[in-house]
Amino acid sequence: MTELFSPRRSVEQVEEGVELAPKFDERGLIPAVTTDFASGELLMQGYMNAEALRKTIETGEAHYFSRSRQAIWHKGATSGLVQRVKELMIDDDQDCVWLKVEVAASGASCHVGYRSCFYRRVALGDDSAGKPLEFTEHEKLFDPVAVYGNTPNPTKL
Amino acid sequence: MTELFSPRRSVEQVEEGVELAPKFDERGLIPAVTTDFASGELLMQGYMNAEALRKTIETGEAHYFSRSRQAIWHKGATSGLVQRVKELMIDDDQDCVWLKVEVAASGASCHVGYRSCFYRRVALGDDSAGKPLEFTEHEKLFDPVAVYGNTPNPTKL
Numbered sequence A, B: 001m002t003e004l005f006s007p008r009r010s011v012e013q014v015e016e017g018v019e020l021a022p023k024f025d026e027r028g029l030i031p032a033v034t035t036d037f038a039s040g041e042l043l044m045q046g047y048m049n050a051e052a053l054r055k056t057i058e059t060g061e062a063h064y065f066s067r068s069r070q071a072i073w074h075k076g077a078t079s080g081l082v083q084r085v086k087e088l089m090i091d092d093d094q095d096c097v098w099l100k101v102e103v104a105a106s107g108a109s110c111h112v113g114y115r116s117c118f119y120r121r122v123a124l125g126d127d128s129a130g131k132p133l134e135f136t137e138h139e140k141l142f143d144p145v146a147v148y149g150n151t152p153n154p155t156k157l
Helices: A011-016 A050-059 A144-148 B011-016 B050-059 B144-148
Strands: A030-036 A042-048 A063-066 A071-074 A083-090 A097-103 B030-036 B042-048 B063-066 B071-074 B083-090 B097-103 B120-122
Touching: A030 B042, A042 A050, A042 A063, A042 A097, A042 B030, A050 A063, A050 A071, A050 A083, B042 B050, B042 B063, B042 B097, B050 B063, B050 B071, B050 B083
Parallel strands: A030 A097, B030 B097
Antiparallel strands: A030 A042, A063 A071, A083 A097, A083 B120, B030 B042, B063 B071, B083 B097
16 A cells, blocks of 8 residues: 655655655644635644644645644534645645645634634834734634634633 | 733733734744745745744844754845745734745745745645645746755755
């Protein structure tokens, strides 16, 4: 049986080759960057372990690894906001994947209720200390309390 | 003097507030996702430590933290391919930043010579084991040997 992931044998193989040879970090994770297939907007950034990456490839639906819950996380299993992977890319040294997805239902990807997790802009410049973040989304697409109920919030301090 | 980064006091402050309170992981790093300001294309994913994020904000030029060199990395210092940050976003739980950049010179962001680090597509489906990666860029924008010479390749096995 052919394995899904190849061993990493050389820099040339990893950078210029056609074998999928992902690198998982010291935690066993690879970062995943997820954008909207149609608009190109960055929706979220998460992590996958080998099993989550395998499930994502085999099912065509985004699976991540939740660091707070230390478990595979089939995105949308609770909220219905499943991410259908239209295209999956891997980077030069194969230590990051890029998912281009279509999101089901309301189209939101953020547990706070916004479309994208990236709904605030940071001020730039050497006088930016103390300047407030600027909201770039102003309406939530869903009510997180109605969708998630008493599920623990994944945000950790 | 106002500090650039606020302490993380509550989930509500982090998710719904206007204070910049980034979370650095157990390695002292925050992932950074970098897209092209004009096209929206994902160019690269890297990491920043607190100092790299501060320098990025203050100078408006992307600074990362190189895990292989364990040093601050002013992107473009060697290659000339400086990334001018047009917009900087932070995510819901403030443990990831999104840089929208304009790249100087050839416009490449990948040390292998391609425009984007993500120049290969992964096959999807439950029969994808053994299927080759598909190149989506076919021409390098620069010659890495001419630009980097004998600098050690950042790709690690």
